[in-house]
Amino acid sequence: MIPVFDGHNDILLRLLLDPARRQEIFLTGEGKGHLDLPRMKAAGFAGGFFAIYLPSPIAHDDQDYQTLMQNPPYALPLPDLIPFAAAIEPAVQTAGHLLWMERASEGALKICRTAADVRGCLASGTIAAILHMEGAEAIDDSLDALHLFHAMGLRSLGPVWSRPTIFGHGVPFAFPSSPDTGPGLTDAGKRLVAECNRLRIMLDLSHMNEAGFNDVARLSDAPLVATHSNAHAICPSSRNLTDRQLDMIRDSGGMVGLNFSVSFLRPDGRQMADTGWDPILRQMDYLLEKLREDHLGFGSDYDGCTTPDVIGDVMGLPKLVQALSDHGYDRPLLERLAHSNWLALLDRTL
Template identity: 40%
Template sequence: MLPVIDGHNDTLLAATSDRAGGEFLREPDDPDGHLDLARAEEAGLAAGVFAMFVPNEGELDWNELPPAVDGERARRVVDEQFATLHDWADATDRFLVVRDIDALDACIDGTAVGGVPHIEGAAAVSPDLVNLEALYETGLRSLGLVWSRPNAFAHGVPFEHDATPDIGPGLTDAGFDLVEACEGMGIVVDLAHLNAAGFWDVAETVDAPLVVSHAGAHGISPSSRNLTDDQLDAIADSGGIVGCTFGTAHLRPDGQRGKDASLSTLLDHVEYFADRMGVEHVGLGADFDGASIPEAVGDVRGLRDVLAGLEARGYDRTEREAIAYGNWRRVLAAWWN
C-alpha cells in the first residue's frame, strides 16, 4: 500500500468546535467527519498538513469576502489548536508532530501518522512578526498567508464561480516581510486562497518552490479559488506543487457543492495538473473536515480509490508514488532544509 502525504485538512477545527469529526483519537464504530487516527492508519496516510484555522464569528455571506478576524482572538484560537495537536501526540505513539524531514521520513516508513503544523490565514501572526519565532518553536512549519479574507499581510479571494482570482491588490509591506522571514526560517509559504496579485508577488520574492496546498484547475472549474494555467506554469517552473483539492465546489464545472460529484471529476483535475505541469508537480490536498467531498471518496479511506483511479487511467507505480507522497516530500524538504 502506497503511503500518502495529504496537503491540507481542517480536523483541528473540527476537534475544537462543534463540527462533526472532532474526536481524532477515538476508535469509532460509527465515525463522523472525514479523518481520525484509526481511519488514517487504514488508509495508509503517512502524514497530513493539519491546519489551524480561526473561523469568523456569526453567519457569513458566501457571495462576499468574509471580514478580517481580530489578531488577539486569532492568537488565542491558534494556541488552543496547537495545544490540541500536541495533546494528540502526547497521548499516543501512533501520532507524531512533524517538525523536520527526518520525522516525515519516519512517517512515510510507517512509524506513525504525522501531522505537519500549519496555520491557514496569518491573522495570528503579529504584523511586526514579533511572535513568528515563537510559533516556529511551537512547531509551525507551514503558513497560508490568507484564507478567503484580508489580513495585515495579503488579500484572499471570495468563493465565486465563473470568476477570476485576479481580485484586489498584492502583498502589503508586512506581507513581503513575512514571506521573506518564512523562507529564511524554513516555514512553507502556502498560496492557497491568495489572490492573483499576491500569488505573483510571492513568486517574484522567493527562491523556494511555490506551494498551493489545496486547489483545483480553473480550466475545468472556473472558481476564483482555482489556479489559472499561467499560475500552474509558474508553479512548475519553480519546482513546486499543487495539492489537488477534493472539495466539490472547486472540482465541479458548475461550481455546485453537491457530494454527488463523481470520482472522475476529481481525477480530471489531477490529470489536468499532470498534463500542464508534469506529474512531478502534483500532489493531493483533500481538505478533509473542511469541505464537501465526493461521496465516491467518502473520507480519508477514499485515498485508496483515488490512487486506484489513477492506476486505471494509466499512471504507473512511479507516477502514483510521486503524486501520493514523493512530490510533497521533495517540496517540504526544499523549504525545511
C-alpha cells in the first residue's frame, strides 16, 4: 500500500460541531463522515493538512444549496464576513481539538511543525498532522493572533474561505464561472502575506479569487499552493484554477492537490455522488499535463465535500491509487502523487 499525504481535510469541523462525542467521532470510528483514526490507519492515510474552518451563520437551509448545486447553472450568495471577535473563540477551540487528537491517539498521530517532522512520521508510520487555517477570520488586523496560532503549530493558512475577510475576497460557489470575481488583497492582506513569508507559514490559494491570487503571486517569496482545487478547463467552476494559474503555480515550484468534490471534478458541475472514475482521471491527466509530475498531489477535502461514490471515505484512497495504476501511472509517479511531491513542497516552504 502506498501511503497518502493529503492536502486538505475538515475532520476538525466535525469535532467543533459535536465536541461531546469527539472520542466516538475520532478514536472509536462510527463509519460516519470520511475520516476517523481506525480508517486512517487501515487506508494508509499518512497525514495531511487539518483545517480550522468556521461555518457561516447562513440564512438559507443547507438543503437549498445542495439542490441548486445539483442543477447548474447556479451562483450561490456568499455569507457575510465573520468578525474577529466572533471567530477567535471557535478557532482556538478547533486548534485545541487537534491537540487533543494528538494526545488521545497515544502516539498514532503527531502534530508536525517542520518538514523533518513529517518525514519522520512517514518513516515511523505515525499520522502527520499539519495545522491549517481555512479562512483567516480568527486573525486580527494587527496580526498578533497569527503569532498565537503559529505557536500552536499553524503552518498553513488560506486568507479566505470564499466569504470575504479583512484580508481579501474569495470566489462564490458558481458554475459556470470564472474565478475573476472581485477585488484583490486589502492592505491588511498584503501585510499578512509578508508575515506568513517571514514565519514560513504556507499560503493556500484555494478559494481565493483571481485578483487575490495575482496579488499573492506578486508579493510572496514562497511557492504558490492550492491545496484542494482542480482544473477550470475540465470543470469551469469558480473554485477551479485556470491554465494561467496552473502555469504560475508550476513555475513557482508550487503544488495543487486534487479536490475530490464532485462539483469541482465533473465537467457538468453537478453535485452528484453517482460519479465514476472518468472525471477524476480526466482531471489528473490534465493537471499532470499542465503541472508536470512534481507539482501535483491529492487534496481530498474529506469531511468537507461530496465525494464520488467510487472513492467515498478515506478507505477509497487505495482504490484511487489502483485506478491510477490501471490507467497507466507507474509506481514512481504514484509515489510522487501520493506523498513525495507534498514532502518536497514542505521542504521548500516550511
